[in-house]
Amino acid sequence: MKDENKVSTAGIKRLPKYYRYLSVLRQMGIGRVSSIDLGRQLEITPSKVRQDFFNFGCYGLQGYGYEVGSLMHEIGKILGMDRVNTMVIIGAGKLGRALANHSSFEKRGYKVIGMFDMNPNLIGKAVRGIEIRSIDMLQEFHAQHAVDIAVITVPRVYAREMAERVVSYGVKGIWNFASVEFEVPEDVAVEHIHFSESLMALSYKLKEKRTGWLASWQPHDGRSQSDRSAIGKGVR
Amino acid sequence: MKDENKVSTAGIKRLPKYYRYLSVLRQMGIGRVSSIDLGRQLEITPSKVRQDFFNFGCYGLQGYGYEVGSLMHEIGKILGMDRVNTMVIIGAGKLGRALANHSSFEKRGYKVIGMFDMNPNLIGKAVRGIEIRSIDMLQEFHAQHAVDIAVITVPRVYAREMAERVVSYGVKGIWNFASVEFEVPEDVAVEHIHFSESLMALSYKLKEKRTGWLASWQPHDGRSQSDRSAIGKGVR
DNA sequence: TAGATTGTTAATCGATTAACAATC
DNA sequence: TAGATTGTTAATCGATTAACAATC
Numbered sequence: 001m002k003d004e005n006k007v008s009t010a011g012i013k014r015l016p017k018y019y020r021y022l023s024v025l026r027q028m029g030i031g032r033v034s035s036i037d038l039g040r041q042l043e044i045t046p047s048k049v050r051q052d053f054f055n056f057g058c059y060g061l062q063g064y065g066y067e068v069g070s071l072m073h074e075i076g077k078i079l080g081m082d083r084v085n086t087m088v089i090i091g092a093g094k095l096g097r098a099l100a101n102h103s104s105f106e107k108r109g110y111k112v113i114g115m116f117d118m119n120p121n122l123i124g125k126a127v128r129g130i131e132i133r134s135i136d137m138l139q140e141f142h143a144q145h146a147v148d149i150a151v152i153t154v155p156r157v158y159a160r161e162m163a164e165r166v167v168s169y170g171v172k173g174i175w176n177f178a179s180v181e182f183e184v185p186e187d188v189a190v191e192h193i194h195f196s197e198s199l200m201a202l203s204y205k206l207k208e209k210r211t212g213w214l215a216s217w218q219p220h221d222g223r224s225q226s227d228r229s230a231i232g233k234g235v236r
Numbered sequence: 237m238k239d240e241n242k243v244s245t246a247g248i249k250r251l252p253k254y255y256r257y258l259s260v261l262r263q264m265g266i267g268r269v270s271s272i273d274l275g276r277q278l279e280i281t282p283s284k285v286r287q288d289f290f291n292f293g294c295y296g297l298q299g300y301g302y303e304v305g306s307l308m309h310e311i312g313k314i315l316g317m318d319r320v321n322t323m324v325i326i327g328a329g330k331l332g333r334a335l336a337n338h339s340s341f342e343k344r345g346y347k348v349i350g351m352f353d354m355n356p357n358l359i360g361k362a363v364r365g366i367e368i369r370s371i372d373m374l375q376e377f378h379a380q381h382a383v384d385i386a387v388i389t390v391p392r393v394y395a396r397e398m399a400e401r402v403v404s405y406g407v408k409g410i411w412n413f414a415s416v417e418f419e420v421p422e423d424v425a426v427e428h429i430h431f432s433e434s435l436m437a438l439s440y441k442l443k444e445k446r447t448g449w450l451a452s453w454q455p456h457d458g459r460s461q462s463d464r465s466a467i468g469k470g471v472r
Numbered sequence: 473t474a475g476a477t478t479g480t481t482a483a484t485c486g487a488t489t490a491a492c493a494a495t496c
Numbered sequence: 497t498a499g500a501t502t503g504t505t506a507a508t509c510g511a512t513t514a515a516c517a518a519t520c
Contacts, residue, residue, distance in 0.1 A: 016433035047489050062502040063496040079436045080443030094334035173442040189441035191434050197252035198427050200315045205425035206409040207316030283513050298478040299520040
């Protein structure tokens, strides 16, 4: 809000990466790490690493580096992992069940406490001990169990409706796997996983590698506006 | 490579979004769109929209806007969607099967032509008419069918090994769903879907909303280095 | 024509990198 | 102490925004 003392959004996106690698280091029993090591592993310049930690107030020790355990703890705190985040999965199809089975979420404090679906054939069944309930029970369930995050894994056509419903029940976090955007109130956080955008980005890279950067390169000088031939230049 | 005439990487990440919304417009039978409309829908400034299209050589018409169909076609071409990209799914677990069933990929020219697994109980079964084969058949399969993209949906511990195998067989595109990074040769394109990074980013946002930006705000002035209290400032 | 909206350059803003004094 | 590596500022680089002439 103020213009000073802000932390870069770009830096925030790197925090989970730091966290992941720190957890690997800790598992390996390594107690300290330098910005150079961290940078090398994550393909981030040491300067950026130090700048990030400085901005987030995570301090190390000159001539020594950073303490793996406490750095991890601090980053975890910044990322909101110093508490259990409860999740419900809306949509008990293959994707929803795959996520429910993904044990590593729980290790990081993200706990699936419920699954919901519209399909009467699925209701009453269980995944990993978690009963699949009717979506009509969600409001009541949230009132009882305080859901932090609703994971939306229903087909695209239902996604927006489901998002609206969970928001209306007071859930403040949405993790959306359906290829739709939706508007939410100010106080609701949304994170999208867009499979097809990722896939298109991959095929772009693939095409670039295939053709070589310069094969389709065209200069962009003072030619007339009606020359519409310049398509697909190199990548910075 | 040259310093001039480069296209921003930031712009590339927006192309799939433009593409997605253009396909919605086309389905609605809308034939033209302005940078203002596009920007409003995707929360991108009109200026950025025009700048992107200019950089990619996608031209519109002054006083009119952009032709939905041809713009979509051009962006599709830039993204490498003017051809069928063949995919195989490595790992026929829930996630792999969920992706195999995701029909919208096929609509965009990404065709799943094979599934592979290590589990002998799965081998021989079929998903959506696609037979699950032993991973040992992958090399031969690639030689016969020219696989563009290998989708890695095996458990984390096997992911790196699988990536190495598909690369050694000559596959040039990897879409990785396991929470591991890996090194690949120059000419191989990789795109990662990191569930847990996305989830951590969500819990960060959630925490920010919960506490309010300024609640944990700390100034960052000329205090001594040993004052280690500044954690979690506002977001730019 | 008048109105609209692009194409394109220049100005601004933010993020990355470089550099080095501080200090463990 | 000497060596290492941070903390922190300043310089550079890239991406976004603003502005408006061009022109449909």
